[in-house]
Amino acid sequence: MRMVLVIFMLLLSVVSKKETIKMEKVDDVVINPFMGCAPPAEGGPYSQPHSLVYANLTWEDLEPEKGFYDFEQIEEKFKFDYWKKKNKRLIVRVVLDYPGEAGHKDIPDWLYNEINQEGSWYEHEWGSGFSPNYINSKLIDYHEKLIEALADRYNKDPFISFIELGSIGHWGEWHTLQQDGIFIPFPLLPVAETLS
Template identity: 25%
Template structure:
């Protein structure tokens, strides 16, 4: 959310643009809306890397879990090979990677680095409940050595990958089953608020550029979680459309929207991204004519959470029906951003444009906007992150002296090599450039 001074300056700038345009009688050229591509960057449905290799549904990102023991080999010793190999594979398909590092994952054995066990970190083996019948190995999160290891690992991870253009988003992980910040039903094994705070502190310090998402919103009086509502994280709802909306029932207070409300974090989406995963029980029936009886209204979940991306493995299996594909594509276009160039005009040698966002969330990274006037490149300095889903964004830039009669084009370049460009929701959008025409 803009601070007061910045908001006032933006308002004054917009008023000035309007007054200048009226005084000089400049007429704006309007541009036609057309749905943006389903695989626009940094939004939409996300398959696991293994599913993405033969994915039949368009996507812009892929997801993978990494175990702590495969990346951390000792104090100050790391093996980034598994992460690097995955980043390069995903980049080769023109996509960005979302990832999470875990220290325990039901059914995948003991993933606590061996050197920590050798130094006395205890690991508890236990069996899951009827929902997740798998063997779990939970480290002692209160152990000084384990806490030290997590902080050192996060610092090294951030030094290596913060701002890496191949990375879309990072989910915090490290604590709890699947790195999902709970050990249900063994709540006695869950990390204390002190440990949670240390992990969050480490991530905030290590990641200044890449967006990091946390599982559960929590305010100052949360009984389980250390307060995070004033931190610089987004959130991910991993039970999306199953336990998302507020039912008003006390037993459903752990659902995502009521937790957001209780934490007073309902407006977090304006500054930080919301992601997550469609609940696994919904994978087989999502976007079909026979939804799961326990599923919540997907469109309403999108509207209330302002979600940008979701994992849904059911969409990336062979044999996707045409009806299901069309329904899912329509859902993607509402998720995250969908930026439409509404109008443009030239006033006293300055190009004045107005953007609007037809999605539910902003674009969260400062990707460069490029303007081509004839054959001359212009850096307009426009910030698409200011195009919220609540209001438009007017901007202007000085044109070169030879602008008259020259065709103008606009694009947002993906800073990742081989990355697909961000495309506008315009009929005038080409394969790369948005055609503004001549003025």
């Protein structure tokens, strides 16, 4: 009984302590960390206030040669030093298919050959490119190694706010449409979870 009374008194003392914070009224745009406007990291400076920038990292840029991860080129392209000096943080998304000019692909040549060119070339008014077969076992295995290399490089770097769910589909947005000329079905959930 005595122990229950002690615990009750401790809880009462914690609950009874109130702290009131009065916020000042401001007419400026409020910048919430990790939220709101996140312009492209390869641009800037921007007039709109922001605390974040984002980078779509293509596999072709990340691993141009099998087993060689070109982080220096990525960090230069997306101006890591510049944004760190500006006290901004980075959102990362890895993409395997970013629609653009006809005839381009966002996976490296070595991977394209290793998966036996499995996938679909497509052309559409909003962009063209190559959509790999996401259920190809080699693609899945190499993707896992790519994500491990990213984690080894940036896991403890506070500049990286978060890595967005991505990798599969157009723009890494988890969709491809058969009317785009893509005839390999979008992967089922177990594979999609593996590549996210």
